[in-house]
Amino acid sequence: MLPDAEDEEKWLAEGIAGIQHNAFYMHRALDSNDLKDALRYSVQMLSELRTSLLSPHKYYELYMRAFDELRKVEMFFREETARGTISVIELYELVQHAGNILPRLYLLCTVGSVYIKSKEAPAKDVLKDLVEMCRGIQHPIRGLFLRSYLCQISRDKLPDIGSEYEGDANTVNDAIEFVLQNFTEMNKLWVRMQHQGLTREKDKREKERSQVRDLVGKNLHVLSQIEGVDFDIYKETVLPRVLEQVVNCKDDLAQHYLMDCIIQVFPDEYHLQTLETLLSAFPQLQPTVDIKTVLSQLMERLSNYAASSTEVLPEFLQVEAFAKLSNAIGKVIEAQVDMPIVGAITLYVSLLTFTLRVHPDRLDYVDQVLGACVKKLSGKAKLDDSKATKQLIALLSAPLEKYNDIVTALKLPNYPRVMDHLDNGTKKVMAVVIIQSIMKNASNISTADKVEALFELIKGLIKDMDGSQDDEIDEEDFKEEQNSVARLIHMLHNDDPEEMLKLVRHLQAQDGDVIGEEVSATPKKIFQILHQTIEELLSVPSPELALRLYLQCAEAANDCDLEPVAYEFFTQAFVLYEEEVADSKAQVTAIHLIIGTLQRMNVFGVENRDTLTHKATGYSAKLLKKPDQCRAVYACSHLFWVDEQDGIKDGERVLLCLKRALRIANAAQQMANATRGSSGPVILFIEILNKYIYFFEKGNPQITSSVLQGLIELIKTEMQSDSTSDPSADAFLASTLRYIQFQKQKGGVMGEKYEPIKV
Structure with a gap:
């Protein structure tokens, strides 16, 4: 049974005390x-x-206390041999008589450091002896720390190129062999730890x-720092030997860590040129190894290397990096049959990121990655793994972010x-x-x-895909989604009218035209399509929006000088008003939209025009509430007097509208008096007075100063009789009368017209 924390602290304290006492x-x-x-x-x-x-x-803490003391011992050994008290060879022999093997080997490594530094023996011979002698410790923890000590004291004494301990050209291989042997033995000890307990x-x-x-990875770092390890040696010796140890150890923790070490400590250009060898190891790793993380890091390193200089890009093409990575990922996914789907998708995301950074112009590569992902997903139900879904969104988002253009993604x-x-x-979500x-x-x-192609991608926002009931849909989210689709319509454009019409619908030959023959893209055709589109809104249903769109289309047809089309849209708007718009507030809004558009x-x-005006006026007079009736009817007066059109200036019908509005206002006044005992909506009279003033200034012969005077007096009388x-209303009337007074004071033609009015 493993010790608890309290026992460990006690044993550590005892160990440190023992070191301090003997030190x-x-x-x-x-x-x-x-x-x-x-000694x-x-x-x-x-x-x-x-x-x-x-x-x-805890053992590391104890080891570091001993390590600090060994540095002092090494300095003492160096001084003793320098003074001639004892030769380094004799000292090397002497420490081997220590009673216990572990202290003996620590002292042997310490003397070995002095031995190499004295140059009385070739560094390669001493190092070979030490790395072999350390085999005597097979306890995993003790052996790892002993060999870590050996790595530490020897790293500046390797027979490397340019080193003071270099004997000849072949000694670089001895340095490499020493580090590789120490690495191999340490990895075996590390793997053996899993079987203890x-x-x-x-x-x-x-x-x-x-x-x-x-402690194990430090050896690979030392290897990467050896000057004599050029690309050829790395390719022929270092990488194969390290990969052999990684694959053969058959330990998932060791394999994951060491593959990551290889990627991190050796140069990117080495990885690129030995890509096939490096990638061949991945499918041989244990099924439980998190390969996706290591492979993703490799691709990220290579991507950054490619981005560092355009000069290296030809190398990527020369070594066919994409093909090798793609092939390796396929083999890894095939070998790891139990790999979660999120792992496979993550690998494709990393490969796509690599492709977009290194080969952005190769859309065939990009599509190949997407196709490989589709193949992996085929036969599976819709993803219910949130992490996998997130990775799939990342896969789909990457091309959009890279190209900043959906048109490229549509290819x-x-x-x-x-x-x-x-x-x-x-x-x-993806459609948005x-x-x-x-x-x-x-x-x-x-x-x-x-x-x-675009509408196929965003079909989830265009039609019901899952049969959700209305009460299951968040109304605010739904409106935002539909608004985004509506805004999208403005991005459909082509300067060719024929093509512009095709954007909405593929035209078919009709009315005797030969099938397959192009049909002219006329405004009438476009309005037909718009008409059919608006009709679809009635099935939602959304009558108020449909009515508004009918009126907008009528106005557009007006600009195209298409009277029959404009009349048809108005007719449809009226039918919609009669049959579908039932809410009183919606009716008021609709009537004013109709009047404003018709004007x-x-x-x-x-x-x-007479037909449409007559209908609009009739609808106005039939609104539910008297004030709404009054305002709609006096608004209709503008339908009979339009400044921009000389043919539409019928002063008599304007006056009839205004008089009708007065009668409705009077009826509203009487109803208010009967129900509340007060004067009621006097403000309606003031609003009508302002309409009279408008047409008076426009030159309507039916609106005279005496008519205005009479209306002013009527309003004053009504307000005086008001008990509340x-x-x-007081402010509105005062403002209106000030305006009349201002016009009189200003003089001129208008001032003369207003002169008879007493305010």
Whole structure:
């Protein structure tokens, strides 16, 4: 059973106390140049490292205390051999007589460092002897820290190119062999740790193994720092030997960490030129290894390398990096049959990111990645894994972010096939992302084929995909989604009218035309399509919006001088008003929209205009509430007097409208008096007075100064008889009368017209 934290702290304290106690006497011996006692107390001090009671983390603390003391011992050995008290060869032999093997080997490595530095023997021979002797410690923790000490004291004494310890050209291979051998033995010890102890404590052991992994990885870092390790040596010796050890150890923790180490410590250009060799190891790793993370890091490193200089891009093409990476990912996914779907998609996201950065012009590569992902997803139900869905969105978003143009993404046949594997809710999210990309980058969708492809991508926002009931839909979200689709329509454009019409519909030959023959894109055809589109709104239903669109189309037809089309749209608006608009507030809004639109129309002949005006006036007089009736009727007066059109200035019918409005206002007044005992809506009279003033100034002969005077007097009488004061009505009348007084004072033609009026 593994110790608890309290016991470990106690044992660590005892171990440190033992080191300090023996170090004290060792220092006295060192100060006295007493070699015999120095060795005796050094052995006793180092014997504390023989413990098996500590976890790697706590053992490291103990080791560092001993390491600090060994530096002083090494300095003493160097001074003793320099003074000639003892030769380094004799010292090397002497320490091997220490009673216990672990202290003996620590001292041997320490003397070995002095031995190499003295140059009395070739560095390669001493290093070979040390790395072999260290095989004597097979306890995983003790062996790892001993070999870590060997790596530490030897790293500046390797027979490398340019090193003071270089003997000849072949010694670089000896340095490499030493580090590789030490690495191999340390990795074996590290892997063996998983078998120490009870099965139920495996998770704790794996955590402890993670704590010492850097001891093993340090060897690879030393290898990468050897000057003599050029590309050829790396390719022929270093990489194959390291990969062989990684694959053969068959340990998932070691394989993941060491593959990551290889990627991180060696140069990117080496990885690119040995890509096939490096990638061949991945499918051979254990099924439980998190390969996606390591491969993703490799592709990120290569992407950054490609981005560092345009000069290296030809190398990527020369070594066919994309093909090799794509092939390796396929083999890894095939080999790891239990890999979660999120792992496979993550690999494709990384490969796509690599492709977009290194080969952005190769759309075939991009589509190939998407196609491989589709193949992996084929036969599976819609994704219910949130992490996998997130990665799939990342896969779909990457081309949009890179090209800033949905048109490019529309050229990828496999793009919509990937989207098909999203659930309906996520399809909507992705559709909104696509539309936002289009709006942000002002992408122009210019052909019918592109429109068709785009609408296939965003179909989740256009039609019900999952049969959701209305009460299940968030109304605010729904409005935002539909508004985004509406804004998208403005991005469909082509300067060719024929093509512009195709953007809305593929025209078919009709009315005797030969099938397949192009039909002219006339405004009438476009208005027909618009008419059919608006009709679809009635099935939603959304009558108020449909009515508004009918009126907008009528105004557009007016600008195209198409009287029959404009009349038809108005007719449809009236039918819609009669049959579908039932709410009183909606009726008021609709009537004023009708009146305002009809006033701006100039395409109608006398007969059509009279018909429409008569209907609008009739609808106005039939509104539910008297004030609404009054305001709608006096608004209709503008239909009979339009400044821009000489033929529409019928003063008599204007006056009839205004008189009718007065009668309705009077009826409203009487109803108010009967129900509340007050004067009621006097403000309606003031509003009508302002309409009289408007037409008086426009020159309507039926509106005279005496008519205005009479209306002013009527209003004053009504207000005086009002038992309650209405501040807003008082202010409105005062403002109106000030305006008349201002016109009189200003003089001129208008001043003369206003002169007879007494305010």
